Amino acid sequence: xxxxxxxxxxxxxxxxxxxxxxxxxxxxxxxxxxxxxxxxxxxxxxxxxxxxxxxxxxxxxxxxxxxxxxxxxxxxxxxxxxxxxxxxxxxxxxxxxxxxxxxxxxxxxxxxxxxxxxxxxxxxxxxxxxxxxxxxxxxxxxxxxxxxxxxxxxxxxxxxxxxxxxxxxxxxxxxxxxxxxxxxxxxxxxxxxxxxxxxxxxxxxxxxxxxxxxxxxxxxxxxxxxxxxxxxxxxxxxxxxxxxxxxxxxxxxxxxxxxxxxxxxxxxxxxxxxxxxxxxxxxxxxxxxxxxxxxxxxxxxxxxxxxxxxxxxxxxxxxxxxxxxxxxxxxxxxxxxxxxxxxxxxxxxxxxxxxxxxxxxxxxxxxxxxx
Amino acid sequence: xxxxxxxxxxxxxxxxxxxxxxxxxxxxxxxxxxxxxxxxxxxxxxxxxxxxxxxxxxxxxxxxxxxxxxxxxxxxxxxxxxxxxxxxxxxxxxxxxx
Numbered sequence: 342x343x344x345x346x347x348x349x350x351x352x353x354x355x356x357x358x359x360x361x362x363x364x365x366x367x368x369x370x371x372x373x374x375x376x377x378x379x380x381x382x383x384x385x386x387x388x389x390x391x392x393x394x395x396x397x398x399x400x401x402x403x404x405x406x407x408x409x410x411x412x413x414x415x416x417x418x419x420x421x422x423x424x425x426x427x428x429x430x431x432x433x434x435x436x437x438x439x440x441x442x443x444x445x446x447x448x449x450x451x452x453x454x455x456x457x458x459x460x461x462x463x464x465x466x467x468x469x470x471x472x473x474x475x476x477x478x479x480x481x482x483x484x485x486x487x488x489x490x491x492x493x494x495x496x497x498x499x500x501x502x503x504x505x506x507x508x509x510x511x512x513x514x515x516x517x518x519x520x521x522x523x524x525x526x527x528x529x530x531x532x533x534x535x536x537x538x539x540x541x542x543x544x545x546x547x548x549x550x551x552x553x554x555x556x557x558x559x560x561x562x563x564x565x566x567x568x569x570x571x572x573x574x575x576x577x578x579x580x581x582x583x584x585x586x587x588x589x590x591x592x593x594x595x596x597x598x599x600x601x602x603x604x605x606x607x608x609x610x611x612x613x614x615x616x617x618x619x620x621x622x623x624x625x626x627x628x629x630x631x632x633x634x635x636x637x638x639x640x641x642x643x644x645x646x647x648x649x650x651x652x653x654x655x656x657x658x659x660x661x662x663x664x665x666x667x668x669x670x671x672x673x674x675x676x677x678x679x680x681x682x683x684x685x686x687x688x689x690x691x692x693x694x695x696x697x698x699x700x701x702x703x704x705x706x707x708x709x710x711x712x
Numbered sequence: 713x714x715x716x717x718x719x720x721x722x723x724x725x726x727x728x729x730x731x732x733x734x735x736x737x738x739x740x741x742x743x744x745x746x747x748x749x750x751x752x753x754x755x756x757x758x759x760x761x762x763x764x765x766x767x768x769x770x771x772x773x774x775x776x777x778x779x780x781x782x783x784x785x786x787x788x789x790x791x792x793x794x795x796x797x798x799x800x801x802x803x804x805x806x807x808x809x810x
Contacts, residue, residue: 401759417755
């Protein structure tokens, strides 16, 4: 029977949750790296026992950890992320120029084909790649240097490159997203980049439809149909059917279209999930009721999912990297909260259970489906 | 013999229990001690000072013999009591919440 491994990054360490394919009884291992912020962990699709973790601290900086036994033991690998050339400046919150400074790794995206190749999205926003299992990192500087970098600005959580999607069919096509700059696409393995934000509208910008500057919170796609992209923006849920060349709003009947994560069902490319959050200043669910919303029409029409989720007095947030799906049938859906709960649904969102309840604030959730 | 006391998060990162004991060739300076520390424990590179500029990280403090050496020149000699091992060299995380 298949097994499920859930990798949870929190404000104070990493946890590994495991269960068999029934997804009823969970074992919790951890904390690993106790006391450190674990922004993200992700396993290699090519070798699921190879897991990378971003371990960070405001005091002690960045560490990258690597496991080759499914998260039981870990080894610190390379943590030097040098910007290519003279980094220059981006916009500060007040619009003034501010020097580019490396702060931390927000997201690690292992290659589908090679366990030693992994991308890192960092703050201040840039994309790095390692081809030696995380020992050394090199910036793909065509992104930061493509021309608009000086106009990028930090979102409330910092200027992070938080999403990396590599086309399963053609690995030279990569999408990334930055808060607050927007979506960019490379069709040549990361050498050159083009902004892909047509159709986005952001009222906090002097020109709400400008080519860059949008606070994109997350993008997702289904591996079988990579050119169809879904986006949770600062406000608005968006969809692109042309690999990001243009976007249209699919917020539909959502109670609020503010939120952070968005994800796609493992077997139904038109089934997507979001967690509506009240507003940009009220980072908790509307009416104190934690709800996932599911659309089976690729957006536009949304269904409220709440069986097993808190009905009242719930004021947690769900961060952008804190939702994931497994590959079983029926598809399991998972998300973690800033209140330390990880909720799982083994039936595509119909029923939810807290599989662990009292962790530190959850920063990220990834799921591995193991044979 | 130089004795170095690290904060708990760095001890756990380097899998160290208690003090670190190092030998330093040549003048015993903060830079020489941190060089020796990082040579012994490569995973500590970048955790107390920038890997390239060698500038102290903002929330790291460096003490010895009851003195704050954080802003001393990295190549200035450490107190003799540190050089002889009578007193430890302390790497401290700034008290900044958390």
